[in-house]
Amino acid sequence: MKSFDMDILRILPRSLWVTTCNSGSCNGCDIEVVATLGPRYDIERFGMKLVGTPRHADVLIVTGPVTHFMHEKLKRIYHQMPDPKVVVVVGNCGCSGDVFYKSYNLDGPVDNIIPVDVYVHGCAPRPEAVIEGVTKAVLKLEGLGKKPDKKEEAQEAEAMKEAEAAGGVAL
Amino acid sequence: MSTTYTIPVGPVHVGLKEPITAWLELEGERIVNARVRPGAIHRGIEFMARERNPIQVIYLSERICGICSFSHVICFIRAVEDLAQMNVPVRGQYIRSLVLELERVHSHLLWSGVACYTIGFDSAFHLGMQMRERVMDVLELLSGNRVNYGVATFGGVRWDVTPELEKALRGMVRYYRQEFTPFREIVMEDPVAQARMRNVGVLTRDEAVRYSAVGPTARASGLRIDLRKSSPYEAYADFDVEPVVPQDYFGEAHGDVLDRFAVRVLEVYQSLDIIEKILDGLPEGPFVEEANLNKVMASLKKADGTGWGIIEAPRGDDTHIVSLKGGVDNVLWWKVRAPTYANAVSWPIMFRGNELADAPLIINSIDPCISCMERMLVTDEREYRSEVVTRSELVKRSRQKTFELGSLKSKYVPGGGAEQ
Ligand code: SF4
Numbered sequence: 263m264k265s266f267d268m269d270i271l272r273i274l275p276r277s278l279w280v281t282t283c284n285s286g287s288c289n290g291c292d293i294e295v296v297a298t299l300g301p302r303y304d305i306e307r308f309g310m311k312l313v314g315t316p317r318h319a320d321v322l323i324v325t326g327p328v329t330h331f332m333h334e335k336l337k338r339i340y341h342q343m344p345d346p347k348v349v350v351v352v353g354n355c356g357c358s359g360d361v362f363y364k365s366y367n368l369d370g371p372v373d374n375i376i377p378v379d380v381y382v383h384g385c386a387p388r389p390e391a392v393i394e395g396v397t398k399a400v401l402k403l404e405g406l407g408k409k410p411d412k413k414e415e416a417q418e419a420e421a422m423k424e425a426e427a428a429g430g431v432a433l
Numbered sequence: 434m435s436t437t438y439t440i441p442v443g444p445v446h447v448g449l450k451e452p453i454t455a456w457l458e459l460e461g462e463r464i465v466n467a468r469v470r471p472g473a474i475h476r477g478i479e480f481m482a483r484e485r486n487p488i489q490v491i492y493l494s495e496r497i498c499g500i501c502s503f504s505h506v507i508c509f510i511r512a513v514e515d516l517a518q519m520n521v522p523v524r525g526q527y528i529r530s531l532v533l534e535l536e537r538v539h540s541h542l543l544w545s546g547v548a549c550y551t552i553g554f555d556s557a558f559h560l561g562m563q564m565r566e567r568v569m570d571v572l573e574l575l576s577g578n579r580v581n582y583g584v585a586t587f588g589g590v591r592w593d594v595t596p597e598l599e600k601a602l603r604g605m606v607r608y609y610r611q612e613f614t615p616f617r618e619i620v621m622e623d624p625v626a627q628a629r630m631r632n633v634g635v636l637t638r639d640e641a642v643r644y645s646a647v648g649p650t651a652r653a654s655g656l657r658i659d660l661r662k663s664s665p666y667e668a669y670a671d672f673d674v675e676p677v678v679p680q681d682y683f684g685e686a687h688g689d690v691l692d693r694f695a696v697r698v699l700e701v702y703q704s705l706d707i708i709e710k711i712l713d714g715l716p717e718g719p720f721v722e723e724a725n726l727n728k729v730m731a732s733l734k735k736a737d738g739t740g741w742g743i744i745e746a747p748r749g750d751d752t753h754i755v756s757l758k759g760g761v762d763n764v765l766w767w768k769v770r771a772p773t774y775a776n777a778v779s780w781p782i783m784f785r786g787n788e789l790a791d792a793p794l795i796i797n798s799i800d801p802c803i804s805c806m807e808r809m810l811v812t813d814e815r816e817y818r819s820e821v822v823t824r825s826e827l828v829k830r831s832r833q834k835t836f837e838l839g840s841l842k843s844k845y846v847p848g849g850g851a852e853q
Binding site for chain 2: 283284285286287288289290291292293294296297299300301302326327329331332335339355361362363364365366367368385386388
């Protein structure tokens with residue numbers, strides 16, 4: 263399993279496929295993510311591309327403070343993504359709850375639910391910030407290639423097993 | 434005996450920018466019935482407001498929806514001003530109208546871009562997104578922020594129109610007058626795009642009345658309704674805002690996706706005119722009644738009663754009702770009725786008889802703003818199916834259909850639909 267991961271990372275041509283999940287955001291961050299696709303910010307010049315399904319993606323962009331309903335969905339999307347993967351949270355409300363504190367229906371912030379690698383702050387962050395966040399994800403993936411973090415991997419495998427036992431993963 | 438299949442769409446789906454679940458009952462490729470389950474991103478905003486004072490709620494109401502953020506703020510502020518009997522200086526009213534129109538421009542541009550993306554017309558999507566950046570620049574110049582502007586406050590606005598901004602605004606209006614027409618022509622006169630949108634997702638005039646559609650969705654069905662004309666607020670009484678209806682443009686209203694596209698695109702021109710009129714008639718004077726928030730807060734603390742505000746947001750009528758209690762800091766209660774709430778009711782009607790590939794387009798055609806809609810938890814007792822999967826299949830299908838039509842282009846009769 264480990265050597266298999268290593269191979270993927272060596273092959274990974276630094277072209278990331280990104281998928282997004284709106285877990286209850288106000289839309290503000292989502293339109294900024296859409297703006298990064300537009301001609302002015304043009305995320306494709308970094309070889310990044312927005313794909314429609316988590317199964318093809320390397321990077322998951324999560325926006326929003328995670329409502330109770332989206333809790334399970336977000337977990338499932340995370341587990342559907344192939345390893346190695348990076349999670350980028352875009353927006354204050356996903357990072358910390360921000361303006362949506364004290365609600366009865368929020369399970370967030372996102373790092374309560376899935377492991378997060380990069381936080382992009384701002385409400386809403388500028389498209390440049392979103393791009394910076396995703397490029398940090400590239401660095402993280404490359405770093406993974408150099409020395410895989412055994413501890414984290416073990417944790418992840420365990421979390422995976424737990425989720426499977428709870429019937430939460432649909433692979 | 435025909436067999437129907439039920440296909441779940443969502444909650445997370447590429448064709449939809451926001452989570453919502455729909456179950457489509459299919460007979461072959463035709464949709465015979467549809468059920469929609471909202472409630473995925475209910476955050477309980479109205480509940481949160483009860484633990485905050487009205488000034489804090491301004492910034493919360495902005496985050497009901499990031500696209501029509503200013504509409505919600507103005508609506509909330511108008512409701513509070515209504516109950517507390519506050520005045521707004523004329524210049525403040527003009528600036529509010531100005532930002533409302535800028536927001537309409539950016540919202541409609543975004544929508545038309547995304548609609549093109551849904552049918553697989555990517556070049557038009559990029560063109561739309563590029564044009565949209567110009568109005569975002571102006572909004573950023575005004576407020577320092579691209580999405581949640583934080584411009585409005587009780588009794589006026591927080592930022593003034595400076596000569597620099599006025600220059601940028603006039604430049605923007607000139608730019609759109611020049612650049613927007615090619616975009617409109619590229620999309621609306623393209624036979625393939627026409628074939629994808631004409632007679633798809635039809636909502637007739639009677640149905641629009643019966644299911645209380647609002648905003649561009651209702652206007653596309655031929656209803657001449659626009660709050661900016663029928664119940665003018667802020668500075669709109671000074672301008673003549675005529676509702677944009679497709680019968681003025683096409684001769685008759687079909688109530689289909691192309692009509693909804695046309696209404697939004699033509700409203701951009703209308704907004705440009707209004708922006709120009711606002712700039713020409715911008716009165717001198719203060720732009721806020723009382724800039725000291727502590728004083729505002731003290732007077733709001735004394736206010737007692739219920740007030741309402743209703744405005745024409747980019748998607749339709751937005752209504753806020755607010756109640757404050759004398760002697761209490763926090764908002765007593767607050768109810769928001771966002772336009773998507775009214776429009777989403779007509780989704781099942783629009784779906785009926787259409788092909789599966791058109792589903793994402795139809796969902797997008799009312800310009801749904803799910804995060805606006807879902808502050809209230811909708812009690813929905815319909816079956817909850819945990820195996821709802823997110824698939825890109827639908828958008829693929831939707832795009833595939835366009836490409837197929839493209840190859841059939843020669844056989845296409847404009848206005849009629851493709852001949853098979
Ligand atoms: S961070 Fe702000 S703009 Fe982004 S989704 Fe949350 S509330 Fe909206």
